[in-house]
Amino acid sequence: MACRWILLILALYTSVIMILSKSTCTKGLSKEKNGTCTDMNECEDNGCGDNAVCFNTYGSYYCQCADGFRSTGDANFTGETTFKCKDINECSEVKDICGPNTICTNTIPKYYCKCSKGFYPTPGVEPYNKSINVNCTDIDECQEENTCGPNTTCINTQGSYYCLCNAGFVLKSGKTNFTDNMEQCEDICKVNKTICGNGTCHHGASSHYCTCNRGFTNYGNNGSQCTTLNCEVFKDMTNLKEDFHAAHNLMMQLKQICLELTEAKSPSQLNGEKILEQLLSAIDKLLSSGSFSYNWKVSIFLDMVDNALKIIGPLIKTPRTKKSFTQTELDLLVQTGTDLPQGTVTLSANKTQLDIHLETAAGHPPHYPGFTTVSLLSYKNLEGIADGFYSGMKPEKNQSFKINSKVVTVTVSNGNTSFLKEPVNLTFYHLTQSVESSHTCAFWDSSEEGGSWSARGCSVVESNREYTVCSCTHLSSFAVLMALYEMENKFELQLITWVGLSLSLICLFICILTFSLIRSIQSPRTTIHLHLCISLFISNLIFLAGISKTGNQVGCAVVAGMLHFFYLAAFCWMCLEGIQLFRMVVLVFNTTFKPLYMMAGGYGVPAVIVAISALVNAKGYGTKTYCWLSLEFIWSFFGPVCVIILLNIFFFLITVWKLAQKFTSLNPDLDNLQKIKAFVITAVAQLCVLGTMWIFGCFQFEKGTIAMSYLFTIFGSLQGAMLFVMHCLFSKQVREEYGNIWSRFCGPQKKTYSEFSNSHFSKAQAYKSSQDTGESQI
Structure with a gap:
């Protein structure tokens, strides 16, 4: 029993000793029998996990992911962590x-x-x-045999290819290309029975072609549909032959062309460019004849041009055609092809521009004939002919209209343009630039009481001083109308005009008698005054008698021409006065103008200006409201007037400068200088009276210029009275002569012979002095 306890105690002692001996080595090391510590290889137990590589170190180890993998944590790790190795997707x-x-x-x-x-x-x-x-x-798949099949063309691309049907062949599926060789290209005439429209399809060497039935045409474009040609639009109207002969001849010519197009073999023989030139030449003759006195004639003309361009347009071979004639300017675009065109095109002609979608111009299937035409025809002078027909407009109170752009006709091959899904845009540049005037987009409506301008379907997109952009949902002939406003208080203005002009006529008549009959005051300057008064007297008399006589167009033009002449003559005589002062003061000439030279300057220059103006634009004389110059022609008067005013201002400034020098000299001739000074003052005053009146007249073309209208009327009507006051009543010598005349006829006593002799002698001396100085005394 004791032995057992002893053995147990020894065993326990041995175990304790062994445990105590092991604890003496650090982690990762193991103690050998001899008592030494050696490294432990942790990698033998695969402590790193999948897809990782283990690396042993002395007393430890570490792991790294294998090639193609990435750690979810640190690049170096141990099995004691939660890191794993996941695959790297190199492709992404x-x-x-x-x-x-x-x-x-x-x-x-x-x-x-x-x-x-x-x-x-x-x-x-x-x-x-x-x-x-x-x-x-x-x-290159196309090098392989029978890649696409018969009647095809193989097109190689990078990594692929596609097949196209040869000309005259199509796919039943309607596709334009394919890669599946199960598809087959078949004859287009068999696949699409309606490709020719009203005609018969034939397979040709290069493609298919259509032969049109009688009454139809494809304008010589063999691959295009055969469309109906309604040649009855060019009617043989008997009234045209008598009342509108030029239009009748043109209409018959166009009808013959239309009938030739309906013949199967005719289109290829027709020269579209030549026919187009014939049309534009005929339009020139028609517009130059001036036979558009009624709105129904304008309607017939515009409809005829529209129908003619629809027929002639597809005959043009060039993609873009621009032509300019005396009365017209044309921009024409033609595109052919079986595919419906896409995108927007811009055409321009003579101060106008058109922006239109090609889909709108072509017409949508099945109405697309295989070609597209767009034309913009601008008329250079039609705005004057087509002006005045506004029954289709709805004016506001005291509002009237005037065309302020070129008139254009827009024509496309699409037969249905009464209501467009995509509106067209037209840009019109104004003929008269005005800040205050409003503008309206309008088209010519032939159905409106024989023809009238109408704003239906058109709206203003943008408008400023220079141009107006219009948007319209239909096609026709277009223009921009400027709104004019009649002057309010018209009766008051007329009353002022009649009273003022009547008073001026009386005063001018007295001036004419004074300057022509009283010899003591006669001089070159009074001669200029005399003819100035005569010009104003005649112009005022014509103004009162004929300014509103617009019933007779020829008579109204004559009245406007005479007013143009005599008003210019008044300014020319005023210019001669400035030249006379300049000669007298600056050039120190005591000699006077020869009468022939004075007459040439006073009446010859205006006659030349009026003659040239009448030859350039005879229609500029007389308007529908007054017998005066038309608005676009007014500068044939204001131009020379502005030049004369500037010349006289120059002469007067030089004269005043020279006078100032002479007054400061040591021995001035005070008598002559005082007279010249008085002449200059009255001349400047005269220039202000005449010039100011026409400056106010420049503002008569805008809305809301009532104040300017009153000033213009007052100054204009009282010109004669003002000249009488300046040249007669303000002149001491003239007043003395008036007193002498009054005393002769109304005085209580008669002069004795000696008094008469003395008076006659003094007048003769004054006359002699006037002749010496070249001027009268004031």
Whole structure:
């Protein structure tokens, strides 16, 4: 029993000793029998997990992910952590790792590359990775036999190809190309029975062609549909032959062309460019004849031009044609092809611009004939002919209209343009630029009481001083109308005019008698005054008698021409006065103008200006409201007037400067200088009276210029009275002569012979003095 306890105690002692001996080595080391500590190899137990590599170290170890894997944590880790090794997707993480035209496939742990469909590897190694230098080259499928099938053309592309049907063949599916060789290209005439419209389809060497039935045409475009030609639009109207002869001849010519087009063999023989030039030449003659006195004639003309352009347009072979004639300017676009055109085009002609969608111009299937035409025809002078027909407009109170742009006709091949899904935009540049005037977009409506301008379907997109942009939902002939406003208080203005002009006529008549009959005051200057008064007297008399006589167009033009002449003559005589002062003061000439030279300057120059103006634009004389110059022609008067005023201002400034020098000299001739000073003052006053009146007249073309209207009327009507006050009543010598005349006829006593002799002698002395100085005394 004791022995057992002893053995147990020894065993326990031995175990304790062994435990105590082991604890003496650090972690990762094991103690040998001899008592030394040696390294433990933890990698033998694969403590790193899957897809990792274990690295043993003295007393420890560490793990790293194998090639193609990445740690979820630190790059170096131990099995005691939760880090794992996951596969790297090189295909998504490395851009173009395989190169162009390739497919990258990820695997565990690596990846591999293959060429895309339609490419093959050079050298022929596949699959591969970037360590191997491989290029993927395109496979030309079109070199293979029977790739697309019969009646086709193979087009190779990078990595693929596609097939096109040859001309005259199409796919039943309607596709334009294919790659599936199950598709077949068939004869277009068999697949599409309606391709020719009202005609018969034939298969040709290069493509199909259509032979049109009688009464139809494709304008010589063999691949286009045969469309109806309504030649009855060019009617043989007997009233046109008598009342509108030029239009009748043109209409018959166009009808013959239309009938020739309906013949199957005619279109290819017709020269579209030549026919177009014939049309524009005929339009020139028609517009130059001036035979558009009624609105129904304007309607017939515009409808005829529209129908003619629709017929002639498709005959033009060039894609873009621009022509300019005396009365017209044309921009024409032609496109052919079986596909409906897309996009927007811009045409321009003579201060106008058109923006239109090609789909709108072509017409939508099945109405698309295989060609598209768009034309913009601008008339250079039609705005004057078509002006005045506004029954289709709805004016506001005291509002009237005037055309302020060129008139244009827009024509397209689309037969249905009464209501457009996409509106067209027209830009019109104004003939008269005005800040205050409002503008309206209008078209010519032939159905409105024989023809009238109408704003229906058109609206203003943008408008400023220079141009107006219009948007319209239909096609026709278009223009921009400027709104004019009649002057309010018209009765008051007329009353002022009649009273003022009547008073001026009386005063001017007295001036004429004074300057022509009283010899003592006669001089070159009073001669200028005399003819100035005569010009104003005649112009005022004509103004009162004929300014509103617009019933007779020829008579109204004569009245306007005479007013133009005599008003210019008044300014020319005023200019001669400025020249006379300049000669007298600056050039120190005591000699006077020869009467012939004075008459040439006073009446000859205005006659030349009026003659040239009448030859350039005879229609500029006389308007529908007054017998005066038209608004666009007014500068034939204001131009010379402005030049004369500027010349006289120059002469007067030089004269005043010279006078100032002479007054400061040591021995001035005070008597002559005082007289010249008085002449200058009255001349400047006269220039202010005449010039100011016409300055106010420049403002008569805008809305809301009532104040200017009153000033213009007052100054204009009282010109004669003001001249009488300045040249007669303000002149001491003239007042004395008036007193002598009054005393002769109304005085209580008669003069004795001696008094008469003395008076006659003094007058003779004054007359002699006047002749010496070249001027009268004031």
